[in-house]
Amino acid sequence: MTDAANYMLGYSSDEQRRLIAQSALFEPLTRDAFARAGLGAGMRVLDLGCGVGDVSMLAARMVQPNGVVLGIDRASDSLDLARRRAREAGLDNVAFAAAKIEDFESDQTFDAIVGRFILLYLAEAATTLRRLSSHLAPGGVVAFHERRVVHGLVVRDDVVPARLVGLGGDLLVGGERVVLVA
Numbered sequence: 042m043t044d045a046a047n048y049m050l051g052y053s054s055d056e057q058r059r060l061i062a063q064s065a066l067f068e069p070l071t072r073d074a075f076a077r078a079g080l081g082a083g084m085r086v087l088d089l090g091c092g093v094g095d096v097s098m099l100a101a102r103m104v105q106p107n108g109v110v111l112g113i114d115r116a117s118d119s120l121d122l123a124r125r126r127a128r129e130a131g132l133d134n135v136a137f138a139a140a141k142i143e144d145f146e147s148d149q150t151f152d153a154i155v156g157r158f159i160l161l162y163l164a165e166a167a168t169t170l171r172r173l174s175s176h177l178a179p180g181g182v183v184a185f186h187e188r189r190v191v192h193g194l195v196v197r198d199d200v201v202p203a204r205l206v207g208l209g210g211d212l213l214v215g216g217e218r219v220v221l222v223a
């Protein structure tokens with residue numbers, strides 16, 4: 042089974058819609074975290090696990106006018122949708138590329154490496170981030186919006202998807218039933 046086949050949230054159109062709905066809920070928090078980390082005009086940004094493009098597009102707006110963003114994900118269908126959405130949003134400073142984060146190589150240097158809800162899916166997140174930070178310019182920013190949930194509401198399997206959209210939560214984390222806090 043491939044890594045992508047093991048990815049617990051899958052790549053259905055429902056999941057793509059869920060990511061977009063989730064992003065609408067979380068965008069103000071993500072923007073605030075990135076701004077406080079120092080993301081700003083003119084920066085070159087790498088977005089890890091960009092999915093259907095929401096964080097990349099947010100970063101692209103934050104680094105205008107001269108900054109650029111590269112979003113990477115291993116799911117080419119998600120990247121196709123991300124490209125379409127960025128084009129429809131009139132953003133010409135964001136590009137997307139298919140890559141497994143752990144294997145990503147580039148001769149580019151970035152001023153910031155960012156992501157949202159991605160580190161929890163990496164088996165060796167610290168090792169991967171340490172390796173990727175070699176692509177950072179001196180003084181570069183590393184900023185992630187992640188979730189740390191320990192206990193919460195466990196709902197019946199048949200009502201989980203509806204709750205997920207409403208709460209913006211991920212279904213399973215680390216192989217255990219998530220924690221959805223209302």
Ligand SMILES: C[S@@+](CC[C@H](N)C(=O)[O-])C[C@H]1O[C@@H](n2cnc3c(N)ncnc32)[C@H](O)[C@@H]1O
Pocket residue numbers: 048050060064089090091092093094095096113114115116119140141142143156157158159162163211
């Ligand atoms: C929960 S989604 C978050 C998407 C986006 N960051 C957002 O906040 O809307 C996680 C994304 O990471 C991608 N992903 C997970 N593990 C990955 C890996 N090892 N390499 C590349 N992409 C990965 C998945 O394909 C998925 O699109």
